[in-house]
Every structure is written in C-alpha cells, then in structure tokens.
Amino acid sequence: MSKSILIIGACGQIGSELTHTLREKYGGDKVVASDIREGDDHLMESGPFEILDATDFDALEEIVAYWEIEEVYLMAAMLSATAEKFPMRAWNLNMNSLFNVLNLGKDKKIKKIFWPSSIAVFGPDTPKQNTPQHTIMQPSTVYGISKQSGERWCEYYHRKFGVDIRSVRYPGLISWKTMPGGGTTDYAVEVYHQALSNGKYSCFLKPDTELPMMFMDDAIRATLKIMESDTGKIKVRSSYNLAAMSFTPAQVAKSIQKQLPDFKMEYAPDFRQAIADSWPGSIDDSAARDDWGWQAEFDLEKTTTEMLDHLK
C-alpha cells in the first residue's frame, strides 16, 4: 500500500502505541511520527520523525506535502486535569490543532482524519448509567468543552465540506507501556505501578467513583477499526461512544489484591474528584457496535492480569 500516515502527538500515551501498531501494519517508512518533543528510542528509530507544533498550520502543511500524507491521526491535546490549570492554553491547543487538520481535509490535501473525543464531553446533567450516544451533554470542564466543540466542528466539516473525519469518545485508558498524560483516570495506571513498587497507593478519587475505562489494546483496535471501515458505515461524524468496562478505585484495589494480597489502597481525593463526578459511570456504545462492528475484549480482571504480568 502506498498511502502515508502522519501521527501528531505521537510521543504520548496513545500516540506511541498507535505509532508502533501502524508501523507494524503498514511499514515503518509509511508512518511519520511527529510531536513537539522527541519520543523514546524505539519510536525515534522505527520510522521517520518530525518535530511539529500542531498549532503551526504552515509547518503541518509542509510536512504533509513533503511526506505525501493521506491520513492524519491527531493525538496532541491537553488533557482534563492539566487543562483545568491552564484553560486558555488547553483551548488554544485542542481547538487550533483540530482546525489545522480539518482545514487540510477541506482543501483536499489529506483524505482521512482520526481525532479522538472523550467521555469528558458529558456533564453533570447527563444520564450517568449507560449514557446514550445522543443525550444531554453540557460538559463542565475546559477539556470537555473543547472536546464537545471539536465534535460539533468535525460534524460541520463533514456535512459542509465532505471531510472524512472519524472519531471515538475514548474512556480512561490503561496501558503498561506508556504513562498517562495528565487526565482524571490516570490513577488506574499509577495504581498498578505503585502496587508492585510500594505495595500501596494513595488514590486521588474516592473509593466508589465509577468511571468508564478501557485497556489500551482495545483502544488501538477500535481506532484502526473505525479508520479501516467503509465510509458508508460511519454514520456518526461527531464522535462515537466507545466502551469496554466500568469500575471504581475500590474495585481495582480488590482486583489487584487477588494477585497481591498485601496491597493497600488509601484515598486522598483532590480537585480531580469534581471532574470525575461530572462524568458518566458507564457508556452505551451500541451505535459503534451496530455501525462498524465494535466489540471490546478486555474486562477488569483481564486488564489487571496484563498490567501486573508486564510490569513485573
């Protein structure tokens, strides 16, 4: 296959795993990784890499032309917890990077775009359980507002200019290969590291805070699946609900204790509790299942086993 792919924000939690998977599938030289900073040796050595600020349209356009890019995966963003500290920087990065990519699509300089949204598009007035694809949203965080606005713009560029944009609302993502980048679900990665290194973890959310989560392998599979589906199957051009499992910090602790009986979890909720409280506990992803055949594979027990086995 001759198409070339550009990943923006390739050194982050999702971008680095996505880059490796796409390079394995399409060949290292077909997948250009880019970020505002350099990545680890594997990422830097397994294919082309460009330093790129996603908010710089001219630099992006130049890279797209030079590498003859057809598909862009835009993974650069400021995440929920950090965005509450730097609202204007988050808004500028999250919105301008998206406009830059959408405008390349509008000008027919690229053929297909992946841009992730988040469960953060939902807010305190959203039905909490089995949150439907279409429902009350009203996000209350800077990050959620940027993602919801992004969704509206994606749908607009598709309807108005025929831009082939595809998107999923990732839940909190869990991976043993990469560390999370400043989100409200980061505890669900940190806990496994600390369980093995310290035997205890102080969680920044309350024990009964239920949130939708997903193991990284499922997230990468969903990303490739929606991008490879026939365009007619992608009926939602804002962003699809996507689900795998939902759990609370207390449930993760219990699941870890099955393998590490001495593990202890303490709780010291901070500002991230309010963010978590505004989000759904579980997600109805039947639209993604019906339209393009989405099906998750990892539940909490399988995730705990994968995390502990690999981190050991």
Ligand SMILES: NC(=O)c1ccc[n+]([C@@H]2O[C@H](COP(=O)([O-])OP(=O)(O)OC[C@H]3O[C@@H](n4cnc5c(N)ncnc54)[C@H](O)[C@@H]3O)[C@@H](O)[C@H]2O)c1
């Ligand atoms: N990780 C999750 O749990 C989760 C959940 C829902 C949605 N998402 C979304 O998925 C996408 C990727 O998330 P992630 O967890 O990998 O984030 P991350 O913070 O781990 O990675 C983001 C990457 O973007 C890079 N970056 C920052 N500013 C940049 C700029 N101006 N130009 C180019 N690169 C820049 C960073 O250096 C970093 O490598 C984001 O859109 C995020 O909102 C993530």
